[in-house]
Amino acid sequence: MSGSHQAGATVKARAELALNDEFLRKAVKFTTERLRNGKKKASEEHGNWDEWRERGKQIRLHTIAHLDYYLNLFVDNARANGVHVHFANTAEEAVKLTLDIAEHANAKSVVKSKSMVTEELHLNHALESIGVEAIETDLGEYIIQLAGEMPSHIVIPAIHKNRYQIAELLSKEAGYTLPPDTTALAGFVRKKLREKFLEADIGMTGCNFAIAETGSMVLFENEGNARMVSTVPKTQITLMGMERIIPSWEDLEVMATLLPRSATGQKLTMYMSGITGPRRAEDADGPDEMHIIIVDNGRSLQLGDPEFQELLNCIRCGACLNACPVYRHIGGHAYGSTYSGPIGAVLTPSLNKNIAEWDDVANASSLCGACYEACPVKIPLHDMLVYLRRRKVESGNGSKLESIGMQGFATVMGNSSRLGGVLRLGKLGQKLVVRSGVIRTKLGPLKGWNTYRVTPSLPKESFRDRFDTLDQELKQGLKQMDPAMQSRMEQLVQQRKNNGDSGKGGHGHG
Amino acid sequence: MKVSLFITCLSDAIYPRVGEAMVRLLAKYGISMQFPTVQTCCGQPAFNSGYWKEARESAKTILDAFEDSDFVISPSGSCTGMIHHYPKLFENEPVMLKRAKALESKSYEFTQFLVQVLGVTDVGAAFPHKVTYHPSCHGSRILGVKDEPLALMKQVKGLELVPLPFAEDCCGFGGTFAVKMADISGAMVTEKADHVLETEAEVLVGLDMACLMNIAGNLRYRNEPVRVMHLAELLYEGVKEA
Amino acid sequence: MAEPTAHEQWLAKLETESKTRQEQFMNGISQRLGHPRMTEKPQHPFRGAPDFWKAFEWSEDERIRAFTDNFVSVGGHVARLDTMDDAKQFIADKAQEMSAKFVIRQNQPELDALGLENALPDAKVSVWNTDPEQYWRARAAEADFGVVIADHAVAYTGSVTVLSGPNKGRSVSLLPTVLIIIIPVERLKTKLGEVLTSFDEAGREKLPAGIHFITGPSRSSDIENDLTIGVHGPGIVYALLVG
Numbered sequence: 001m002s003g004s005h006q007a008g009a010t011v012k013a014r015a016e017l018a019l020n021d022e023f024l025r026k027a028v029k030f031t032t033e034r035l036r037n038g039k040k041k042a043s044e045e046h047g048n049w050d051e052w053r054e055r056g057k058q059i060r061l062h063t064i065a066h067l068d069y070y071l072n073l074f075v076d077n078a079r080a081n082g083v084h085v086h087f088a089n090t091a092e093e094a095v096k097l098t099l100d101i102a103e104h105a106n107a108k109s110v111v112k113s114k115s116m117v118t119e120e121l122h123l124n125h126a127l128e129s130i131g132v133e134a135i136e137t138d139l140g141e142y143i144i145q146l147a148g149e150m151p152s153h154i155v156i157p158a159i160h161k162n163r164y165q166i167a168e169l170l171s172k173e174a175g176y177t178l179p180p181d182t183t184a185l186a187g188f189v190r191k192k193l194r195e196k197f198l199e200a201d202i203g204m205t206g207c208n209f210a211i212a213e214t215g216s217m218v219l220f221e222n223e224g225n226a227r228m229v230s231t232v233p234k235t236q237i238t239l240m241g242m243e244r245i246i247p248s249w250e251d252l253e254v255m256a257t258l259l260p261r262s263a264t265g266q267k268l269t270m271y272m273s274g275i276t277g278p279r280r281a282e283d284a285d286g287p288d289e290m291h292i293i294i295v296d297n298g299r300s301l302q303l304g305d306p307e308f309q310e311l312l313n314c315i316r317c318g319a320c321l322n323a324c325p326v327y328r329h330i331g332g333h334a335y336g337s338t339y340s341g342p343i344g345a346v347l348t349p350s351l352n353k354n355i356a357e358w359d360d361v362a363n364a365s366s367l368c369g370a371c372y373e374a375c376p377v378k379i380p381l382h383d384m385l386v387y388l389r390r391r392k393v394e395s396g397n398g399s400k401l402e403s404i405g406m407q408g409f410a411t412v413m414g415n416s417s418r419l420g421g422v423l424r425l426g427k428l429g430q431k432l433v434v435r436s437g438v439i440r441t442k443l444g445p446l447k448g449w450n451t452y453r454v455t456p457s458l459p460k461e462s463f464r465d466r467f468d469t470l471d472q473e474l475k476q477g478l479k480q481m482d483p484a485m486q487s488r489m490e491q492l493v494q495q496r497k498n499n500g501d502s503g504k505g506g507h508g509h510g
Numbered sequence: 511m512k513v514s515l516f517i518t519c520l521s522d523a524i525y526p527r528v529g530e531a532m533v534r535l536l537a538k539y540g541i542s543m544q545f546p547t548v549q550t551c552c553g554q555p556a557f558n559s560g561y562w563k564e565a566r567e568s569a570k571t572i573l574d575a576f577e578d579s580d581f582v583i584s585p586s587g588s589c590t591g592m593i594h595h596y597p598k599l600f601e602n603e604p605v606m607l608k609r610a611k612a613l614e615s616k617s618y619e620f621t622q623f624l625v626q627v628l629g630v631t632d633v634g635a636a637f638p639h640k641v642t643y644h645p646s647c648h649g650s651r652i653l654g655v656k657d658e659p660l661a662l663m664k665q666v667k668g669l670e671l672v673p674l675p676f677a678e679d680c681c682g683f684g685g686t687f688a689v690k691m692a693d694i695s696g697a698m699v700t701e702k703a704d705h706v707l708e709t710e711a712e713v714l715v716g717l718d719m720a721c722l723m724n725i726a727g728n729l730r731y732r733n734e735p736v737r738v739m740h741l742a743e744l745l746y747e748g749v750k751e752a
Numbered sequence: 753m754a755e756p757t758a759h760e761q762w763l764a765k766l767e768t769e770s771k772t773r774q775e776q777f778m779n780g781i782s783q784r785l786g787h788p789r790m791t792e793k794p795q796h797p798f799r800g801a802p803d804f805w806k807a808f809e810w811s812e813d814e815r816i817r818a819f820t821d822n823f824v825s826v827g828g829h830v831a832r833l834d835t836m837d838d839a840k841q842f843i844a845d846k847a848q849e850m851s852a853k854f855v856i857r858q859n860q861p862e863l864d865a866l867g868l869e870n871a872l873p874d875a876k877v878s879v880w881n882t883d884p885e886q887y888w889r890a891r892a893a894e895a896d897f898g899v900v901i902a903d904h905a906v907a908y909t910g911s912v913t914v915l916s917g918p919n920k921g922r923s924v925s926l927l928p929t930v931l932i933i934i935i936p937v938e939r940l941k942t943k944l945g946e947v948l949t950s951f952d953e954a955g956r957e958k959l960p961a962g963i964h965f966i967t968g969p970s971r972s973s974d975i976e977n978d979l980t981i982g983v984h985g986p987g988i989v990y991a992l993l994v995g
Binding site: 012015016019025325326329330360363364365366367368369370372373386388389390391392393394398402403406407409410411412413414415416419423426438440445447448449450451452453454455456458459461462463464465466467470471474475478479480481482484485486488489490492493496499501502503504505506 | 511519521522523524525526527529530534537538541545547548550551553555556557558560561562563567568570580582594608612614615616617618619647651652653654678680682683685686688691692696697700701723726730731
C-alpha cells in the first residue's frame with residue numbers, strides 16, 4: 001500500500017486533502033459526469049431498464065442463495081476442463097498459492113490484466129518480493145503502477161490524473177519526452193507492453209463472471225490486454241472472488257446487458273471472452289497450464305447475514321461511484337482502501353470483521369440513495385451504510401460525544417413537552433447571536449455548518465404554539481368536502497383495512 | 511375522516527409557515543387537519559447515525575400521535591420516508607411492528623396526498639415568477655415522488671419553471687452528515703447553490719425544509735437574493751394572489 | 753507411461769489439497785447460508801433474459817442495418833459484399849492500400865478457397881498452425897493483417913464471435929495491426945442471447961478453450977476519458993458482411 005491516500009489517517013482528513021486539490025476535483029467530476037450520462041443514455045436507449053435490473057438482481061440473489069451448489073458445480077466443471085482450481089480463505093493464502101505457482105513456473109515476469117481482487121491482495125508487491133516482475137497492462141492500471149498508487153475508481157483506475165501528469169510519468173519510463181497527447185501516450189504503452197506480453201511467463205487475470213454449468217470464466221474489457229494475458233503466456237492464473245458465479249451462459253446475457261451499460265454506457269465492451277480451460281492439445285495458442293484461485297477473504301462473512309448478503313450481488317460496474325455526489329467531490333483515494341465510493345464504503349468494513357478498527361468511512365455519505373438508484377442489481381447501499389453505523393454503535397465503538405448527544409436527543413424527542421421546553425430555551429438563547437434574522441457565528445457547534453452557510457433563527461411562535469388559533473380561524477366557514485374526494489378517501493381506508501393495515505401509503509418503491 | 515398533520519420537528523420549530531400553508535390549502539377542500547401535539551421528531555437523526563434505541567424513543571411519539579388517524583400528511587419526503595423505515599426499526603417487537611406497518615400504510619408526503627389521494631393538480635394559484643425546483647433525494651428516491659410536484663406547478667398560472675442542472679444530485683445536507691463531514695457537505699451545497707444561480711431563477715422551491723434550509727443557508731451566506739420556499743408555501747401564496 | 757515429472761507431481765499434490773479444501777469450503781458456505789449442502793440442481797425461475805426479450809427478433813435487413821450502425825459507431829468499418837470473391841478483392845485492395853507485408857489467416861476451407869496467397873503477391877500469407885515448428889504467436893504478432901471468419905455475429909450489440917480451435921488461433925484476431933472478419937450473413941443473429949444459449953446447448957465438453965466476442969477496435973478511455981483506439985488489440989477492424 002502506497003500512494004497519496006496514505007497522507008491522511010481518517011476519511012475526513014483525506015477528504016480535506018482532496019477537496020483542496022482543485023485539479024483532482026475537476027478531473028473526477030468531469031469523468032464521472034461523462035460516465036453517468038453515458039449510462040443514462042445507454043439504459044434509456046435499451047429500454048425497460050428496471051425490468052432488466054430486477055432480472056439481474058434475481059439471478060444474483062438466486063446464485064448466492066445456492067452458492068454451495070453453483071460454486072461446487074463450477075469447480076468440478078473447471079477441473080474437468082483441465083484447470084487447476086485452488087481455494088484461499090484469506091488474502092495470505094491466495095498470495096501464497098500464487099507465489100508457489102510462480103516459483104514452479106520459474107517465472108521472471110507476470111503480465112496482469114485489470115483485477116480488483118489482486119488489488120485487494122496487494123499481489124504485485126508480494127510477487128516483487130520473490131523477484132518476479134509484475135506488470136499491469138490495462139492502460140489506467142499501468143499508469144498508476146508507474147505512479148506507485150492505488151486505483152481511485154474500480155473501472156477508470158487513473159481517473160484522478162490528467163494527461164500532463166501521465167505524459168511525465170511515461171516519459172520517465174521511456175527515457176525521452178513524450179507529448180501530452182492521448183494517442184501518442186497510448187501508442188507508447190502499446191509498443192512497450194507488446195514486448196512484455198511476448199516475454200512474460202505468466203498471465204494473470206481477474207474474473208467478471210464464472211459460469212457454473214460449463215466451468216468457464218468470462219472477462220469484459222476494451223483494450224485487448226485481458227485477451228493477451230490469457231492467450232500469450234504459458235501459464236494463466238485467474239484470481240476470482242468466490243461470489244463471481246452465475247449459473248449459465250444464458251444468464252450471461254443479462255449480466256452483459258447490465259455491466260457495460262452501467263459502467264461506461266457501452267452496449268458491450270470491445271471484448272468479452274469466455275475461457276473454458278487451458279489450450280487444447282492441438283491448439284497453437286492459449287496457456288498450457290491454467291490455475292483458478294477462488295478467494296474468500298471476508299466475503300463469506302456476508303453469507304447468511306440478511307442485512308449484507310446482497311453485497312455479494314455486486315458486479316463491480318462502478319455506477320454507484322459515478323452517481324455518488326460525495327465520491328465526485330473527494331475522489332477514490334479519500335476512501336483509503338481498494339474499493340472506493342459507496343460500494344467501497346460498505347464493502348471495506350464488511351470484508352473486515354474487526355468493528356473497532358472500522359474507519360468512519362460509512363459516515364462519509366449523505367444517504368441520498370443515488371447509489372441504489374444507479375445500481376444495476378439494486379443493492380440497497382444507502383440502507384447498508386446505516387446498518388454499519390448501527391453495528392458500530394451497538395458494539396460500543398461509537399463516538400462517546402455523539403452517544404451522549406443521542407441520549408439527549410432521545411430524552412427531548414421522547415416527550416413533546418420537553419421538546420417545547422427546549423424550543424423556549426432556544427428562543428431565549430439565540431438572542432445573543434441572531435443578526436438580521438440569521439446566525440452567522442462560527443463558534444461552538446455551528447462552526448462546521450456556518451463555514452458554508454448561515455443558520456436560520458427560531459421564529460417567535462413554533463407551529464405547535466400557533467395551531468390552536470389557526471384551527472379556530474379555519475373551522476369557521478369550513479366548506480363541505482367534494483363527495484368524489486370523500487368517497488375516494490373512504491375507499492382507500494377500506495382497502496387498507498382489507499390489506500391488514502400494511503403496505504405503503506404513497507406509491508413508494510423504497 | 512381524520513386527516514392529521516405530521517409537522518416534522520424542523521417545520522414546527524423553524525418553519526411554522528410551511529405547516530400553516532398546508533393546513534390552509536387543505537381547508538380549501540373542506541379538510542380540517544388535526545394536529546396531535548404529542549408528536550416530536552421522526553427519529554431520523556438518531557436512526558441514520560446508528561442510534562436505533564434512541565430513534566425508537568422518538569419514533570414512539572409519532573406512532574402514538576397518529577394511532578387513530580386515517581391519513582398522515584407531512585411536508586417532508588424525508589420524514590415520511592423515515593416512517594417507511596419503522597417496520598425495520600421495530601422488526602423485533604411484534605406489537606410495535608404491527609403499528610409501524612399500519613402507520614406506513616397511511617403516511618403521505620404533502621404533494622402525494624394532493625395529487626394521488628385528492629386528485630388535485632390545479633389548486634387555482636397564480637405565481638408569476640421564474641422558479642427552479644430541487645427534487646429532494648428521499649422524497650424522489652425512497653417515496654418515488656417525482657411527477658406530483660411537477661404536475662402541481664404546471665397548473666400554476668404565470669409560473670415559469672426553469673430546469674435545475676444536475677437537479678437529482680444531493681444538496682449535501684444528510685442530517686448529521688452536514689456536521690460530521692462539514693467540508694464535504696459544504697462542497698456539495700456550494701455546488702448545488704451554484705447550479706441554482708445558473709438558472710437565474712427568482713425562487714427555489716422544494717418539498718423538504720431540511721434541504722431547503724441547507725441551500726438557503728448557503729445562498730444567504732453568499733448574500734444571494736434567491737427566495738427559497740416549500741411548494742406548499744408557493745401554492746398557498748399563489749392562491750391568495752389569484 | 754513415463755514417470756511423472758517433478759512438476760506433474762507438484763500439480764498432483766495441489767490437486768489433492770484442493771479437493772479436500774473444496775469440501776471444507778462448500779460446507780462452510782452451506783453452513784453460513786443455513787441449509788444442508790445442496791447437491792440437487794435448484795429451481796432457477798429467473799434464468800436468462802426477461803421473456804419479452806426472448807421473443808424479440810429482427811428481419812435480416814434490420815439485422816444488417818443495426819450491426820452496421822453499431823459497429824461503425826464504435827470506430828469499426830463495415831462492408832456489405834455479395835460473394836466471397838468480393839471479399840477477396842476487398843482484402844487485396846486494402847492490403848495494397850496499406851502496403852501489408854505480412855498476413856496471417858485461420859486455416860479454414862472457406863479461407864483456403866479465397867486464394868489470398870495469389871491475390872496478395874506483395875505479402876507473405878501464413879496459415880495458422882500449419883507447421884508445428886513455428887512459434888505461431890510471434891507470426892500473429894508480426895502480422896499487418898489477420899483474417900478470420902466469424903462463427904457468429906450479433907446485430908443488437910454489433911459484435912462478432914470467434915471460437916478457438918487447432919485451425920483457428922486466438923492470436924489471429926488479437927495480435928495483428930488490422931483485423932478483417934468475414935461474416936457470412938446467415939450467421940448474423942439479432943441478440944446476444946441467441947449465441948450465448950448455443951454454448952449452453954453444446955455443453956461443457958464441446959466448448960472451445962476461447963470464445964471471443966469482438967465489438968470493434970481495441971480502445972481505452974483511461975487517459976482523461978479521451979477515447980484512444982488501438983491500445984493492445986487491433987486498432988483497425990473491418991467486418992465484411994457476405995451473402
